[in-house]
Amino acid sequence: MVVESRLIGPVRVVGAGLLGTSVGLGLTARGIDVILADASPTHVSIAVDLGAGRRATAGDAPQLIVVATPPDVTASVVAAELAAFPDAIVTDVASVKLAVLAELADLGADLSRYIGSHPMAGRERGGPLGGRADLFVGRPWVVAAHDAISYQRAGAIDDLILDLGATLVEMTPEQHDAGVALISHVPQVISSLMARRFIDAPSAAVNLAGQGVRDVTRVAASDPDLWVQILGANAAPVRDILVAYRDDLDRFIGALDDPEAPGARRRVAEELAGGNVGVARLPGKHGTDKRFTTLTVMVDDRPGQLARLLAEIGEIGVNLEDLRLEHAPGIQVGLAEIAVLPETVEHLTTELAARGWRIAG
Amino acid sequence: MVVESRLIGPVRVVGAGLLGTSVGLGLTARGIDVILADASPTHVSIAVDLGAGRRATAGDAPQLIVVATPPDVTASVVAAELAAFPDAIVTDVASVKLAVLAELADLGADLSRYIGSHPMAGRERGGPLGGRADLFVGRPWVVAAHDAISYQRAGAIDDLILDLGATLVEMTPEQHDAGVALISHVPQVISSLMARRFIDAPSAAVNLAGQGVRDVTRVAASDPDLWVQILGANAAPVRDILVAYRDDLDRFIGALDDPEAPGARRRVAEELAGGNVGVARLPGKHGTDKRFTTLTVMVDDRPGQLARLLAEIGEIGVNLEDLRLEHAPGIQVGLAEIAVLPETVEHLTTELAARGWRIAG
Numbered sequence A, B: 001m002v003v004e005s006r007l008i009g010p011v012r013v014v015g016a017g018l019l020g021t022s023v024g025l026g027l028t029a030r031g032i033d034v035i036l037a038d039a040s041p042t043h044v045s046i047a048v049d050l051g052a053g054r055r056a057t058a059g060d061a062p063q064l065i066v067v068a069t070p071p072d073v074t075a076s077v078v079a080a081e082l083a084a085f086p087d088a089i090v091t092d093v094a095s096v097k098l099a100v101l102a103e104l105a106d107l108g109a110d111l112s113r114y115i116g117s118h119p120m121a122g123r124e125r126g127g128p129l130g131g132r133a134d135l136f137v138g139r140p141w142v143v144a145a146h147d148a149i150s151y152q153r154a155g156a157i158d159d160l161i162l163d164l165g166a167t168l169v170e171m172t173p174e175q176h177d178a179g180v181a182l183i184s185h186v187p188q189v190i191s192s193l194m195a196r197r198f199i200d201a202p203s204a205a206v207n208l209a210g211q212g213v214r215d216v217t218r219v220a221a222s223d224p225d226l227w228v229q230i231l232g233a234n235a236a237p238v239r240d241i242l243v244a245y246r247d248d249l250d251r252f253i254g255a256l257d258d259p260e261a262p263g264a265r266r267r268v269a270e271e272l273a274g275g276n277v278g279v280a281r282l283p284g285k286h287g288t289d290k291r292f293t294t295l296t297v298m299v300d301d302r303p304g305q306l307a308r309l310l311a312e313i314g315e316i317g318v319n320l321e322d323l324r325l326e327h328a329p330g331i332q333v334g335l336a337e338i339a340v341l342p343e344t345v346e347h348l349t350t351e352l353a354a355r356g357w358r359i360a361g
Helices: A018-029 A041-049 A071-084 A098-106 A151-163 A173-196 A211-221 A224-233 A235-257 A264-280 A305-316 A342-354 B018-029 B041-049 B071-084 B098-106 B151-163 B173-196 B211-216 B224-233 B235-257 B264-280 B305-316 B342-354
Strands: A011-014 A034-037 A064-067 A089-092 A116-119 A140-144 A167-171 A293-300 A322-327 A333-340 B011-014 B034-037 B064-067 B089-092 B116-119 B140-144 B167-171 B293-300 B322-327 B333-340
Touching: A011 A018, A011 A071, A018 A034, A018 A041, A018 A151, A034 A041, A064 A071, A064 A151, A071 A089, A071 A098, A071 A224, A089 A116, A089 A151, A098 A173, A116 A151, A116 A173, A140 A151, A140 A173, A151 A167, A167 A173, A173 A211, A173 A224, A173 A235, A173 B173, A173 B211, A173 B235, A173 B264, A211 B173, A211 B211, A211 B264, A224 A235, A224 B264, A235 A264, A235 B173, A235 B235, A264 B173, A264 B224, A293 A305, A293 A342, A305 A333, A305 A342, A305 B305, A333 A342, B011 B018, B011 B071, B018 B034, B018 B041, B018 B151, B034 B041, B064 B071, B064 B151, B071 B089, B071 B098, B071 B224, B089 B116, B089 B151, B098 B173, B116 B151, B116 B173, B140 B151, B140 B173, B151 B167, B167 B173, B173 B211, B173 B224, B173 B235, B224 B235, B235 B264, B293 B305, B293 B342, B305 B333, B305 B342, B333 B342
Parallel strands: A011 A034, A011 A064, A064 A089, A140 A167, B011 B034, B011 B064, B064 B089, B140 B167
Antiparallel strands: A116 A140, A293 A333, A322 A333, A322 B322, B116 B140, B293 B333, B322 B333
């Protein structure tokens, strides 16, 4: 079913990686004519095969151009696109906004047809094969407003964002860069530095690792080449936050130098309690995590058991909001973590237990 | 079915929190008589109701005692148990080992009947209600060897660990404390300090947060009171690693002070690449993650659709190794991430597509 789009195509996407391909998939799903371009013909082929759009042809007249290239080359690609298509509005989706705008100004590009933006979305699996039509649904998409573009022209970017299901957030380039420094760039650095501590660690020690440290260091597997570009382009805001972090860390080290000194324990407790406060300010996953209650049901590791459980939940009349299946290694049972509305959990528990299911927690 | 146990009961568990209740549940499942004790009668009641064991009675003669109390009181509880039950072997499961052993030596306790241990297992949901019989399955359980206990007596702890499905890892108390400092205690500090940066941040900034920073700061929600005890008891190893981390961070800040200086970019890239190397040394979840390939199937958000998908996967004859269902907010479809053996994914993809399922990636 094609939902009526606000955008008028064609939309030209330059850069068929994760973001570009996802933009193409999302717009194609809405019946927009999407043109795909990339320095790599292979990326274009894959993206076309995935249904993200068509190859560029002479005579294309895109209304809107989305540049989805690595940060180092984004400004020059935007400038080239502005020059090649004098009637198009151009946006980019790079993780930094001020550096791109500043470089475009230096290049003398036509800023009256450019406005930067940044979708706060991504996946561990990069490249065109990671692309998803719904990658941006429910996610914030920042528009980095500036004075040189008219409200009417900038409207094309708004339509793009809304068509892809994202939430439009307007900020200045400076506000954007400070924001992503805080909730994306600095966490990347912090995580990578933590993981570096394991390089020469004894195997016996690293083999003790549990879920906590895996969570803290998951993003340490990110691509260094991409992040060098991002951090280079957002160095000042990132540095300022790292300095504040380092000062906090120094105080913490001081408290541990003499843990029995008066006030040392209290200082440590305050730092940790502050962490509780800070993390509580982050929005939940999809913004909806906290609405649901989780029930854990043990499922024998025999074919069809999980399907039977889900069918019975449906028969009981409770809606399954989310599901995660975990295999406990070494024993022939899985743990199905079922998220449901809190008001249904008591009824569901009673009914499932009556049907012989073992509730773990 | 009661699997033949190596242990001879009764086993007395002191402290009916997450770990103690899980020990009780696991041993009860193996037909062992478990005695539960806790300073809180409510915790005991809940644990008994969950099936973790029975209340203590006069005349109990436990062979083995597991002390599962907070770190600050563990040594004194162990000493009291050693005195109250002169024929029992006693272990504790606290997150620090040297401090407990040292305090017991100071108290003049009978170290010939005590050996400390530490199961590397846990859950976000604490307390007895979080207890699970299989909490320790496949997880490392460290035994902190020392000279005062005989090999034969220490064997009771080995039996406990094996009966609960864990993997026995022997270390000295010093090796243990250095190991957990590296892969548990320091990551906790690093994560909490990161989360503190959000306390006074603009809402617009924190609302940009995505999965990466949520992973980095997930453990920042941990209980400060518990962690003050842990960090206080393991201060020196934690401090040493934090100092090394702080030195790395200082170098990183220096590179960002002037990102265009010769060598600055290279230094940043090396630090990030080091993070890649370090995180790759951590064992995968359950140690089996990497064996499976993930296939993502779109599932309409109508009752019974997920059950139908699972039933069809069973019909196709492929074994479902793991499953994660993700609802993309705002649109009426879910994404089922199915983990299967790599050699089956092509066949499964073909068959599911033929049956009309949409494969997302």
